[in-house]
Amino acid sequence: MKCKEYVFKLTSGQLDGAPLDERLQAKLHIAICKYCRAFTRNDAKLDAMLADYKADLTRPDRNDV
Amino acid sequence: MTLTSDFAQWAREWRGPMMRFAQLHLQPREDAEDAVQDALAAALSVTAETLANVDPKRYLFGILKRKITDRLRMKYRPEVGYSDAFEDDLDNVLFDDRHHWAEGVAPKTWTTPDEQLRTEQFFTVVDVCVNKLPSKPARVFSMKEFLDCEPEEICATLGLTKSDYWQCLSRARKQIQICLNQSWFEGSTL
Numbered sequence: 001m002k003c004k005e006y007v008f009k010l011t012s013g014q015l016d017g018a019p020l021d022e023r024l025q026a027k028l029h030i031a032i033c034k035y036c037r038a039f040t041r042n043d044a045k046l047d048a049m050l051a052d053y054k055a056d057l058t059r060p061d062r063n064d065v
Numbered sequence: 066m067t068l069t070s071d072f073a074q075w076a077r078e079w080r081g082p083m084m085r086f087a088q089l090h091l092q093p094r095e096d097a098e099d100a101v102q103d104a105l106a107a108a109l110s111v112t113a114e115t116l117a118n119v120d121p122k123r124y125l126f127g128i129l130k131r132k133i134t135d136r137l138r139m140k141y142r143p144e145v146g147y148s149d150a151f152e153d154d155l156d157n158v159l160f161d162d163r164h165h166w167a168e169g170v171a172p173k174t175w176t177t178p179d180e181q182l183r184t185e186q187f188f189t190v191v192d193v194c195v196n197k198l199p200s201k202p203a204r205v206f207s208m209k210e211f212l213d214c215e216p217e218e219i220c221a222t223l224g225l226t227k228s229d230y231w232q233c234l235s236r237a238r239k240q241i242q243i244c245l246n247q248s249w250f251e252g253s254t255l
Binding site: 003004011012037039041043048050052056057058059 | 185
């Protein structure tokens with residue numbers, strides 16, 4: 001598995017329900033690629049950021065509409 | 066307090082947040098306003114007992130989500146082919162011919178303290194990055210991340226194949242990470 005394929009599988013959500021051999025290939029890839037490891041950490045952090053952004057957007061005391 | 070005055074209080078308090086949320090999914094603004102009005106009208110059927118016990122945010126946004134997906138379904142269902150969503154192929158910028166990260170764009174782990182990521186300034190940057198997404202990936206992304214729709218519902222609503230869905234979601238998440246890198250984590254301005 002190369003970086004482009006790994007990042008596509010990760011960001012499209014396909015890794016979550018992927019067969020065991022595909023998940024192992026993905027784990028092997030991030031074990032050897034520091035850039036994809038960094039991208040994966042950031043992608044996980046993005047979920048928390050988006051949850052905070054959504055909560056902020058729907059705060060009743062924001063008056064910018 | 067009467068049921069009507071309690072409900073009017075809800076509408077005053079939540080109309081603004083509902084509009085901001087609806088505008089993430091529906092353009093022009095008038096479409097978002099219509100969805101919010103429809104949701105508030107539907108919410109009027111609430112009984113006094115429900116009104117007293119329900120979490121207003123959960124109740125109103127639950128109805129709004131259905132009104133938004135109804136409108137998206139009507140608006141985009143006849144559309145076929147998402148291939149033009151990727152004419153400006155981001156992957157050509159991110160990866161080299163051997164499918165490894167291209168020089169200069171390879172990511173670094175974000176290290177900003179979490180509290181700095183809950184500021185108005187940061188949310189403004191997120192807002193800009195979300196709004197820079199091409200329209201088709203943006204629709205898929207916002208239904209998935211902000212309406213909490215399942216992939217099957219998104220595909221059915223927007224008339225997508227599973228492959229289109231994966232392409233759109235991947236494109237959106239990659240672009241947002243790159244945008245946040247450039248606009249916040251690497252310290253440059255928007």
